[in-house]
Amino acid sequence: MAFSNVIPLSLLLAMCMNMAGAVNPGFVVRLTQKGLDYARQEGMSVLQRELAKVHIPDFSGSTHSPIGKIKYNFYGMAIRNFQLPISQISPVPNVGLKLSISGAFIEISGKWKIKTRIGIQFNGGFDVKVEGISISVGLKLGSDGAGRPTIAPSDCSCHISNVNVHISGKFGYTSDHSNVNKKIPQNISPQICPLVKNAITSKLAPLLQTLPVTAKIDKVAAIDYSLTGPPPVTAEYVDVQLKGEFFELSHHTPPPFTPPSLSLPADHNLMIYFGISDYLFNTAGFVYHSAGKLIFNVTDNMIPKDFSIRLNTSSFGTLIPQLAKMYPDMLMKLEITSTSAPFLDIKPGNVTISPKMDIQAYVILPNASLAPAFLLNVTTNALAKVAVSSGRIVGSLELSRVQMDLKHSDVGPFSVALLNAAVNYYISHILLPQVNDILQKGYPLPLLDHLQLTDVVIEPRQNFLLFGANVHYGITESNWSVELF
Structure with missing residues (x-):
């Protein structure tokens, strides 16, 4: 027949629609034999x-x-x-x-x-x-x-x-x-x-049906763990592909980036494997940044008494003399704001994050109003440690580098290098513990009711974390914990 080698139009349209609708999962659960x-x-x-x-x-x-x-x-x-x-x-x-x-x-x-x-x-x-x-x-x-x-x-x-x-x-x-x-x-x-x-x-x-398709984290965000479609089945395993995406509870706005493809290795030694895309973590950063929640304040009462550089104009006046002249003997406040959504970089062997921040220094006037003093642009680099504890993904950061530039000064020019020790201390000893306290609360894994994980192993792969485990079904609560590195 004349049209025997021609693809019908309806079939071609269906193929295009399927290709257009294909979305990589942000989270994959693999059930082995x-x-x-x-x-x-x-x-x-x-x-x-x-x-x-x-x-x-x-x-x-x-x-x-x-x-x-x-x-x-x-x-x-x-x-x-x-x-x-x-x-x-x-x-x-x-x-x-x-x-x-x-x-x-x-x-x-x-x-x-x-x-x-x-x-x-x-x-x-x-x-x-x-x-x-x-x-x-x-x-x-x-x-x-x-x-x-x-x-x-x-x-x-x-x-x-x-x-x-x-x-x-x-x-x-x-x-x-x-x-x-x-x-x-x-x-x-x-x-x-x-x-x-x-x-x-x-x-x-x-x-x-007990698989949680929505995991509420706090008053701001939740995780969408819904399936992207029927689980793909091969001769060796069953993959359950989940959306794996943070979203803001007040309005569900898609992030301006898409999940990378996940290629889980053909490991079969354990019962279950999880592929957690960097997309999951990065949508978290996007949501909290968009909601204006990545803002932290540092005041003098938060600084340990044994640290010599207090957060006041007298102490900072030794580094910036004009500050002490303009505002003699007054307390100060630092407002640390993320300038963009922080992105996690997952590669074989390590997990890093390089958040960019603005540090706005204020002088607290006698009437409690704030007078801007200077604005710093800060780029940091931190090693991220990821762990799994009692059915939750938890983490912590270890600061490895801080780089500062002066964006604006209301007290005249000064050398940013003079502030290096103080800013490093504030970030390492005050900001970082606040962030780690949040990360230690963690995010819940999508697990069926009464399913416990044992023998957990974790390793970073390209663009995703791979962790495997054996499972136990029972009502006894487990307190296992495994840390990356």
């Missing part, structure tokens, strides 16, 4: 309890026996044991997961009675072992409108390979067991898949 196996182990106990709810109805009938035609009744059947000894879960690329159970068996006890044509009755008990039960169920992964992960059962099949019956009683019902062998599987098999599906939708699906 080891993690899937742990989830399977935890889930098997729940599934086993659900499958033990199988109901086996009474059944009766008639058959021929050595003593003639008899009517039989099997009743009061109850499951004594239901075991799922062999199970595995496997990723199905581009679809979801497949749960396979084999070698399962059920042990059942019940009662029987028979009645002959002449009215003689016999009764006793019986035990049945239903063996070789295999179950296969598909699990489709997705995301809902709120950005939470979803899981839903798809195809499900069940097969029973063998039934062993042992009947006891006063005379022992020793006739052909074919009716029991047929009836028991016929009653059990149709119930298995509905119970499995119900366990998934009623137990597992609600657990996934």
